[in-house]
Amino acid sequence: AQSVAQPEDQVNVAEGNPLTVKCTYSVSGNPYLFWYVQYPNRGLQFLLKYITGDNLVKGSYGFEAEFNKSQTSFHLKKPSALVSDSALYFCAVRDDFNKFYFGSGTKLNVKP
């Protein structure tokens, strides 16, 4: 069965410091992995995806994610956090039937 785990409910980081939001997955077949961000009272916004190719994927707003097949992980990263990055982040995996499975979300707090 497909599943996604985001082990941290919350991540706190100071502005200017690097950030990492963790995600591990379980999928049969090829993994199609996605990161989304949600701001208050808004829908989820697509950040980036991994389908195939380079393990380091670059996305919107300076975010990137590293696919690690042996560790079944797809951690979201940014070299220098901004206060405006504070939001709820969701990792997702898509199965071969076009169904998406979302993690429980990680709240990112970036302090000035």
Place this chain on the structure above:
Amino acid sequence: NAGVMQNPRHLVRRRGQEARLRCSPMKGHSHVYWYRQLPEEGLKFMVYLQKENIIDESGMPKERFSAEFPKEGPSILRIQQVVRGDSAAYFCASGQGGNQPQHFGDGTRLSIL
């Protein structure tokens, strides 16, 4: 290119009434998904539809909830005889299938009095 449009943004109903939530997918998208979210929580999958077909409704309660995506017009999530526990944000997402991501609307916030 307009994004996924959901209406209404806010809906208030009294217990026992019906709630109808609408979703117009992005142009060219034939896949529609409905999710439910409680405050500070993750997304709970409800149903996945393609034009005129329900593909997966494993997340839908067996009673009172139904969804459709007709050949013409928006997708509709219908909740009959609403109860307080139905209060939540309901999000619609659309996609093209394949390797493309879903795109989300801004949700309908349903409040039951």
